[in-house]
Amino acid sequence: MAAPVRVRFAPSPTGFLHVGGARTALYNWLFARREGGVFVLRIEDTDADRSRPELVTAILESLRWLGLTWEEGPFFQSQRIRRYREVAAQLERESHAYPCFCTAEELQKRRELAASERRAWKYDGRCRTLPEDERSRRLSSGQPAALRFRVPEEGSTEFVDRVFGPISLAHSEMEDFVLLRSDGQPTYHLGVVVDDLDMKITHVVRGADHISNTPKQILVYQALGACPPVFAHLPLILGPDRQRLSKRHGATSVGAYREQGILPEALVNFLALLGWTPPEQREIMPLDEMARSFSLDAVSKSNAVFDLEKLAWMNSEILRHLPADRLLQCVESELQSAGLWRAEFAGGGRERFEKAVSLLQTRARNLKDFSGPGRAFFTEVFGYDPEAARKFWKDPAVASLLEALASDLAQLSPFDLESTEHCLRAAADAKGVKAGLLINACRVALTGQGVAPGLFEVMTALGQAAVVARLHRAAAHLRASQAQATAEKGGES
Numbered sequence: 001m002a003a004p005v006r007v008r009f010a011p012s013p014t015g016f017l018h019v020g021g022a023r024t025a026l027y028n029w030l031f032a033r034r035e036g037g038v039f040v041l042r043i044e045d046t047d048a049d050r051s052r053p054e055l056v057t058a059i060l061e062s063l064r065w066l067g068l069t070w071e072e073g074p075f076f077q078s079q080r081i082r083r084y085r086e087v088a089a090q091l092e093r094e095s096h097a098y099p100c101f102c103t104a105e106e107l108q109k110r111r112e113l114a115a116s117e118r119r120a121w122k123y124d125g126r127c128r129t130l131p132e133d134e135r136s137r138r139l140s141s142g143q144p145a146a147l148r149f150r151v152p153e154e155g156s157t158e159f160v161d162r163v164f165g166p167i168s169l170a171h172s173e174m175e176d177f178v179l180l181r182s183d184g185q186p187t188y189h190l191g192v193v194v195d196d197l198d199m200k201i202t203h204v205v206r207g208a209d210h211i212s213n214t215p216k217q218i219l220v221y222q223a224l225g226a227c228p229p230v231f232a233h234l235p236l237i238l239g240p241d242r243q244r245l246s247k248r249h250g251a252t253s254v255g256a257y258r259e260q261g262i263l264p265e266a267l268v269n270f271l272a273l274l275g276w277t278p279p280e281q282r283e284i285m286p287l288d289e290m291a292r293s294f295s296l297d298a299v300s301k302s303n304a305v306f307d308l309e310k311l312a313w314m315n316s317e318i319l320r321h322l323p324a325d326r327l328l329q330c331v332e333s334e335l336q337s338a339g340l341w342r343a344e345f346a347g348g349g350r351e352r353f354e355k356a357v358s359l360l361q362t363r364a365r366n367l368k369d370f371s372g373p374g375r376a377f378f379t380e381v382f383g384y385d386p387e388a389a390r391k392f393w394k395d396p397a398v399a400s401l402l403e404a405l406a407s408d409l410a411q412l413s414p415f416d417l418e419s420t421e422h423c424l425r426a427a428a429d430a431k432g433v434k435a436g437l438l439i440n441a442c443r444v445a446l447t448g449q450g451v452a453p454g455l456f457e458v459m460t461a462l463g464q465a466a467v468v469a470r471l472h473r474a475a476a477h478l479r480a481s482q483a484q485a486t487a488e489k490g491g492e493s
Contacts, residue, residue, distance in 0.1 A: 005037025006202045009063075009070075010192070012044045013055040016253035017062040019306070020207060020237050020245065023271040027234060027299070028205045029068045030272070033291035040199055041073035044192075046185055048078070062254040066264050067287050075199070077191050084186035087194050087224070088147050088179050096223040097179055099145035100127040101138055122175035123148070147180040149189070149220065157215035162232035162296045164208070169215040177216050189213065193220045201229050205296070208233040232296045235275045236303045245306050257311075261334065261366030263322070266315035274304035284318060316365040324358075331357050331370050338371035340378045353378070355461040359453040376447045377461065380470075384477070388450030392440040399478040401431055401438055402445055406471035415464040421456045445474030 009025040011017060017025075032039040041063070045051040060074065091097040100123075107123070114121030128150065130138075139145065151174045158168040179190040186194075196204065211233050221228040239249035251257055257267055269284050277300070278285070278293045285293075322330070335341040345353040356377035360370055376382040392398075405427045409415075412423055424442070428435040439455050446458055446467060459467050 003200070003202055005032060005035040006040060006200050007032050007037060007205055008040040008042050008073075008196070008199060008201050009068075010042040010044050010195070011059050012047065013052060013059060014047055014050040016055065016255050017059045018252055019254060019257070019267075019271060020252075022062070022066060022254050022267070023237065023274055024206055024234060025063060025068050026066070026268060026271055027276070027294070027296075030287075030291045030294035031203065031205060031296060033288075034294050037202075038071045039068075040075070040201070041070040042075045042195060042199070043073075043077065044188075045076055045078045046081070046191060048185075051078075058255060062258070065258060066254065066268055072199075075195070077186075077195065080191075080195070081184075081186065083198070084190055084194055085180065085184065088186070088190060091149070091179065091220075091223055092147060094223070095150065097147050097149050098128055098130075098176075099135060099139060100148045100176075100178070101130075101143055101145050102127060103144075123177075125176055128176060144182040146178050146182045148176040149179050149216070149223075151176050151216075151219060157218050159214060159218055159228070159231060161211070161214075162203075162230060163235075163299050164211070164233055164301055167211065167214070169212075174216065179220075189216050189220060193217050193224075196229060197221070197224070197226055203230045203232060203296075205232045206234065208236055232299070235300055237274055238303050238305050240305060240307070242303075242305070249306065250308065261368035262311065262315050263318055263330065263367070265322075266311065266318045269318070270311045270314050274306065275300050275302075284314060312365055319364055319366070320362055322361070324354075327361060328354065328357055330367055334367040334371050335378055338375075340371055340375065342378070345378075352461065352463060359457055359461050363453060373449055373452075374447075376449075377458075380466070382448045384444055384448045384474075385450060388444045388448075391450060392437075392444050393478060395437060395441075396482070397431075397433070398437075398441045399475045399482070401427070401433065402441060402471045402475040402478070404431065405438065405442065406468045406475070409459075409464065409471070410468045412464065415460065417456045417460055420459045424455075441474075442471065446470050 007028040009028050011021050029039050031037070043056055045056070063070075088097065092099075110124070111121050127148070152171045154171060156168050156170045158166065160166050177189055178187050180186055214231055218228045237245045239245045245252060251260065254267065258264075268287060272290055273283065276294065276298055278290070279298070280293065319327075332341060332345070342349070356374070357370070360374045360377065364370060364374065370378075405424060408423050408427050409420065412419055424438055425435045428438045440450070443452050443455050443458070444450060446455075446462060452458060462470070
């Protein structure tokens with residue numbers, strides 16, 4: 001029987017979880033779920049100068065937020081240094097590796113010389129053929145040495161990639177690569193092979209930028225007498241300009257999109273389609289359905305383009321159809337982050353909170369819309385959009401119209417959709433103005449925005465007391481602004 005599928009995701013805590021890394025984690029997770037396998041989490045933190053514990057925490061939180069849980073781990077490479085050195089010593093004993101005494105300065109000079117002579121450079125193997133007595137003398141004298149893998153001089157290394165198909169690299173194009181640095185720290189090529197062997201990884205699913213590393217790692221597997229795992233390399237993610245996705249294209253970390261109000265369901269679905277097309281041609285589906293459909297054979301070789309508009313659309317679609325319980329939970333978290341959450345929303349004011357969220361749901365593109373444009377539904381502290389005020393408050397009579405309407409609404413009972421609309425239209429008729437003028441002016445007064453849900457739905461969601469108070473406040477604001485403008489005009493004359 002075939003061994004059960006075991007995959008791993010191995011981020012480096014030198015930065016936050018990049019969307020490219022998140023897609024790699026997602027594809028590994030989906031493949032493991034589809035095959036009934038195991039998803040292992042490994043932290044590659046051997047770069048002591050750049051790795052930070054808080055970044056580990058951030059990476060784990062981002063994975064959990066996306067819904068990508070793991071069965072084993074997290075394992076930390078920094079806790080396995082002794083194991084890497086043991087394997088390195090074994091490779092040296094069996095003549096698959098040798099000490100290299102070339103200093104960084106010497107290697108740099110050789111690179112510069114090659115560049116000046118317009119020729120490609122790779123390590124020339126000068127320490128590979130050192131006599132044994134000379135090698136022993138240098139080591140016994142304490143001369144620092146890295147450990148390099150002895151690449152065969154002839155032949156090639158070949159493998160069949162699950163995405164890109166057959167790949168071959170001639171050994172003449174490879175250099176004797178470093179396994180251990182002179183300070184005893186393992187390189188990526190050693191650490192990743194030892195880890196994948198010890199953790200019984202059956203499939204390595206990672207970015208296409210690692211294709212050039214794979215032949216080197218296969219040589220290490222072979223030197224250890226081990227069978228390499230199956231490799232599947234994922235296409236790169238590019239920005240709209242077809243260059244590799246980077247900060248110049250905008251946010252690139254999972255945490256940044258979370259802070260922008262993107263839902264995890266949206267980001268997961270968006271990332272899934274960056275290189276994979278579901279057989280059902282569906283663009284939005286739950287994770288469990290996605291796992292049932294996922295196949296490495298359906299992953300494209302072509303690079304994917306990160307389309308922010310597509311992500312925004314997908315987020316708004318998912319937000320629009322989000323179940324009430326989930327939506328209320330998300331909005332509560334957003335309001336707490338924005339400092340707008342009030343204890344009454346969980347108590348006596350719960351109905352008002354739920355009405356406001358329901359009203360905003362169909363218009364919101366992301367969760368930030370609830371604390372931004374929708375701020376007035378949750379607090380009395382909000383401003384008036386200048387453009388909306390200029391457009392809908394330009395009539396000098398607006399202040400008196402708002403005050404008159406506020407007085408009428410204060411006497412209204414019941415305060416519902418039908419009665420509020422009738423009251424406003426009656427007030428407009430009494431003043432000889434179009435109802436639209438009063439509706440638009442009220443919308444700005446009550447929400448601070450020129451565009452909002454239906455005015456009478458807004459009124460009933462806010463409640464009678466809040467509506468009356470806001471109309472009076474807007475009228476006072478307008479009168480103060482008009483008085484200031486008159487004063488300034490008089491001063492000019």
